[in-house]
Amino acid sequence: MAEALRLRAPAPRTEALGLLRRYGAVTALALLVLFNLAFTPNFATLQTLNVNLTQVCTIVIVAVGMTLVIATGGIDLSVGSLMAIAGALAPLIFLGKLLPLPHPLVGIALAFVIPILVSGAFGWFNGWLITRFRIQPIVGTLVLFIAGRGIAQVLTNGNLQVFKVPEFQFIGLGRMLGIPFQAILMLVIVGLATWALRRTVFGREILAVGGNERAARLSGIPVGRVKRRVYLISGLCAGLAGLIVIAINSAADANLIGLGMELDAIAAVAVGGTLLTGGSATVLGTLLGALIIQLVRYTLLANGVPDAAALVVKAGIIVLAVWLQRQGRA
Known part of the structure; x- marks a missing residue:
């Protein structure tokens, strides 16, 4: 009996890998913060916090949609291009280039709604x-x-759209109670996605489809509908992120909006602990993963390391995260 119990007990190495997978992201983030507090000048300032928060919000918003897609066993390479479509379309609407507007506020309201819906439709x-x-x-x-970036370039004829519309730019530059409005949007989206995955039938269906699609289909789960919905959500998140980016920049450049965002989003999901093979999802982990990637880049740049080296380090972090996932599954 004692021998059987010893055989069933997890090996110390397996336990260590399990703990590393579970708490590795939190530990890495804490170590990064401590390192910067000790060695990076002016790290513990509101300005530094604002800079990092501004740069990470759009990554997190897109990565939340990517988390749901990956949880079903999929991947979405189009999010950067969908950001470009939304970012190109919004100024055309609120500047009245598509159709005459009865009032400027009508154009601004439509510029918040239509581009996000269009991006969601492309996601679907x-x-x-x-x-x-x-x-x-x-x-x-x-x-x-x-094709998505090509569509955005056609919409704008490849031209840079510069604007100054405070009512629209509030989404990227505004504050509520001293907190950046885009950060509030980010936290709301993270909260809703976490609740949906843990508390709703749809959330359980997502994990079931990613865990074993054939079994999910045989158990009566509408696999096709679940997949179309997660890609729709990913498109909606990308559209919102595109609006935030152009609001911050006071300009829309279809050539640059969302460029490389799909890689940042996938990296955040992987580092956060969501299995890239599907069947699991941790939205809070994705948030931590995005914060780690952003903080690593900031740490290297603030300490004189070139941005090219930061990209190599980011790639190394992804490789480490995938290795830990494989070891944990084994």
Whole structure:
């Protein structure tokens, strides 16, 4: 009996890997903060906090949608291009270039709604392609990864759109009770996604589809509908992030909006502990992962390390996160 219990007991190495997977992101973030407090000048200032928070919010918003997609066993390469479409479309609306407006506030209201809905529709199209033709998600979303930025460039004729519209730019530059409004949006989205995954039937369906699609289908879960919905949500998140980016920059450049965002979002999900093979999801982990990636980049730049080196370090962090996932599963 004692021998059987010893055989069932987890090995110390397995326990250590499990703890590292569970608490590794929190530990890494804490170590980064302590390092910066000790060695980075002016780290413990509101200005530094604001800079890092501003740069991480859009990554987190996009990464939340990416978390849901990856939880179903998929991937979304189109989020950066969908950001570009939303960012290109919004100024055309509130500047009255698409149609005459009865009042400027009408254009601003429409500029908040229409681009996000359009991005969501393109996200749904991704899900439709994948489920209708049963193609791999990386191939299905590659279509809009390529064509989406082209659509944004066609909308603007490749021109930079400069504007100064405080009512619209509140989404990226405004504050409520001293807190950046985009940070409030980020926390609301993180909270809603966490609640949905833990407390709703839809959340359980997402994890079931990613864990074993065939079993989920046999148990009566509408697999196709679940996948189309998560890609729709990913598109909506990308559209919102695109509006925040152009609001901060006071300009929309279809060539640059969301460039490389798909990689940052996937990295945040991986570092946060969500399995890239599907079947699990931790939105709070994704938030931590995005904070770690941003803080690593800030730490290196603040200490005189070139941005190119920061990209290499980011790649190393992703490799480490994937290795830990594989060891934890084993």
